[in-house]
Amino acid sequence: MARPAADGARLRPGDLARLLAPAPGRAQAAARIALTCTLVVLVTCIYRTPEAAISAYVVFFITRPDRASSILMSVAALVLLSFVIGLVMLVAVFSVDSPGLRVACIVLLSAGLLFLTSASKLRPIGAIVAMIVGFALDELGIVPTGEAATRGLLYAWLMVAIPIGVNVAVNLVLGRSPRRLACGRLAQCLRVAAGSLRAPRAGRDALDACLREAVQPVAGWLSLARLEGTLPPAELAALRHAAASTTAILLATDAVTREPCEHLPASFAAPIADTLDEMARLLGQGGYPVDIALTPPPAERLPAAAKTAAANLVAAINGYAETPAPDSDAAGNAAGKAAGKAAGKATNKAADQAHASAFFLPDAFSNPDHVRYALKTTAAATFCYLLYMQLDWPGIHTCFITCYLVSLGTAAETVEKLTLRLAGCAAGALLGTAALVFAVPALTSVGALMALVFAGTLVSAWIGQGSPRIAYAGFQVAFAFFLCVLQGAAPGFDLTIARDRIIGVMLGNLVVYLVFTRVWPISIAGRIDAALADLAALWEQLAATRHADTRRRQAAAALALQGTIHEDLSLARYEPASIGPAPAWLEQRHQVLDRFGAMAGPLFVLAETSPGDPEIARRLRRASGAAAGDATAAPDAPDAPDMPDVPDARAALLTLIDRRLAESGRAAPRGAAKESPRHAPT
Incomplete structure (x- = not known):
């Protein structure tokens, strides 16, 4: 995901007025x-x-x-x-x-x-x-x-x-009410997606911010609503599926709005954006949309990658709050866990530890x-x-x-x-x-x-x-x-x-x-490297998961983790030179994070259409290469994937991922003079 333009700049009077404005x-x-x-x-x-x-x-x-x-x-x-x-x-x-x-x-x-x-x-x-x-x-x-x-x-x-x-x-x-907060966050995400479809350039910053925040808090709010007894089980299941669908909508929107060559024509994007606005209106009132029957214009003239992403976008909208059948849900969960077991071993281990000791953090006695x-x-x-x-x-x-x-x-x-x-x-x-x-x-x-x-x-x-x-x-x-x-x-x-x-x-x-x-100073550098390793494992796990809702929840967690790493990288520039990481170290990690952000949309669309594709793991290893010390892991001219007799959509998505990896690898270095980055949350 692109970094905010103001990142690294000191607060100016105009920035202060914007930060104090009503929200x-x-x-x-x-x-x-x-x-x-x-x-x-x-x-x-x-x-x-x-x-x-x-x-x-x-x-x-x-x-x-x-x-x-x-x-x-x-x-x-x-x-x-x-x-x-x-x-x-x-x-x-x-x-x-x-x-x-x-x-x-x-x-x-x-x-x-x-x-x-x-x-x-x-x-x-x-x-x-x-x-x-x-x-x-x-x-x-x-x-x-x-x-x-x-x-x-x-x-x-x-x-x-x-x-x-x-x-x-x-x-x-x-x-x-936690339910109203959850519905309000989902409505905000849908409005951002609609605005980005109508005006991709103008809505880019808002979409990037929405992707960084993702819908991660929604799951907690829904659990609290269930705890206080204001959310019946059927509505809880529907809103949880709606949160997963919102993640799919945001990532599909990112796939078709990041670059001009991927933009959807106005005649194609307008009815989708109008539908998203109407869905947001219903969510803002505390309800949720059902029985959506969006029929977009013909997509024959769209490029293969954009056509696939648009199809995923429409499918996520039409099935927005429709919960899967219990049998298929259980089977999908089992399949997703089995497929992602190897790729997400470290993540699963941490989750198991968290469940085993709910009061203490997983690393309470080891860190x-x-x-x-x-x-x-x-x-x-x-x-x-x-x-x-x-x-x-x-x-x-x-x-x-x-x-x-x-x-x-x-x-x-x-x-x-x-x-x-x-x-x-x-x-x-x-x-x-x-x-x-x-x-x-x-x-x-x-x-x-x-x-x-x-x-x-x-x-x-x-x-x-x-x-x-x-x-x-x-x-x-x-x-x-x-x-x-x-x-x-x-x-x-x-x-x-x-x-x-x-x-x-x-x-x-x-x-x-x-x-x-x-x-007794402690540098933030160790936390950044550990988080990057967790991020790579999480993306590999979701790419191998075959159950849609599980994959979408993991994608929301990955997007939230990317936002956290971005904040930590900004904070690292505050550390004194005697204990802080070198500028070259920071630049390497910035490039790794940029690669994950750049390929997030098309990679997720490919995982939706072809879960477990081995080419996804290959791209993830290329993106995360700098975390192991290789600052140039993403080549300027990526090798053409070896995939004979594959559908055009898959080939187009892989080519799009390669192009984004190459472009993020050629991105201009961040200047070391940027010593006052965007403040992180408390």
Whole structure:
């Protein structure tokens, strides 16, 4: 897939305006987060619990696009937190009177919880829990008496329990249905495909972005809809088949729109695009299209490759939500598994491990990066804790909290996020300070404070719900704004408190940056090579699979993995030269990824019409050659395939794949000067 034109460029004023522009669902998500944070602050004011800023900020971590996963995440976090607070109470019995022992307990509990954060399903909330544990033990050291210590632990529990309870209530009333999210994503993909068919050049960027995102989240949303009981089994099966058909439609569209010589005539493309728009309209209303009877104009004049791709496109549309018969489905699944067993051995092994241990990741106890992440974050947090204790400057205790909130796995991610952290923190501090100077002195009630919190949160949530290029900055805006404005159970405008808290945030960011990039750096390069190997195995597996829905689901997974690798390659340019990969190494991997993207459409069409074709494996080996160190694996003049007496369609598709491989191999190198690529998601 072609890389975005803006990739590698720094944010310009025009880019910032585009990234802040309205998008479908953005206003609703930002308003829901702002309302939840405002209600959290209201509850903390009523019960006068400490650290209202942290309670409000927790909402950003436990909120998900759909109501089901938001509620599940909240309940799981509450159960885990209750268990951990109980553990802290046991630890506190013998550590509360000894500062050294208390620090040792903070280190051990922090490292253990952060390991779980990196190596298990606790990834979204584990760091928050580790931070709460450390904060609780710190508070016990300040008030080491029985009743006060117990009250401190209760407040630590309430610090997270309050936002969890409010988040559950808000999502039960206003949360978005996972079914509507799934249908909305499918509708968006169909509209993009329709626009690309009508105007191939104008719709190229949108189609590339849609292919990178693919329909991978849809399967999770449909499973959540089944879990909450809003999707009957028959409709679940139909929408799962619709998601698989959408992948086939996107890839067939890519096959006929990438190059001018492959474009479908307007008279042929127009009725297909109109049908896709009508299907998208039905999906946007929460339903799904059935009984589609698209009959395109005669295709005799189309080139053989375009004719085959167009036939696949029409077939995917006409059978969009028609589930296969149970018998054929089971047989197809068995055949697909048998055919793909050898090609996908590594992928299947990882899947088997994941099923065997659903809580831990497949590499939880074999990948040392999980332990390194836990130790590095704990070291940074412990340094900050000891620093503000030795300086006797408790006002900057936010440096300790910040280490847990901003720690990342690799040096590339750390450096990439640093700019967003500092920019977001500065913007949030400016917004909070302006509120303290001009707005807070005029506030006379808690209701007025709620209005101010809602306005400030809405701004930060709007940024946070946008593109990954700026989303992380929105989180930092919210954090700094809350620390400035929320100083107690009533409006307060002590600028000294705001100053100290912002200094703590900046200090925590600096310590994390130094530890993760200078003291103990980990390069992202190893992750890229492992992902490229998985990508090659996944494409080989889907090419050998004979069951259509299985093959299409694997194609969606492959497209999503290609998008992830693209982001990691962009991030790699952030790493310091002392630990990062060389420009030539990056160029080799970029070329491998370009080859996979260029041949994705026609290769998938060939796999649909001729699954298990040995020529597909040959092209895949050629495309992935650079992953093994051969940067020129795709020749400029590919050998003509040896295929006597084969249908014209197959020969045309193989020729098209060869041409795309050759053209991607001759692509101009990316300049090493591009040091600020598109930001990756958090």
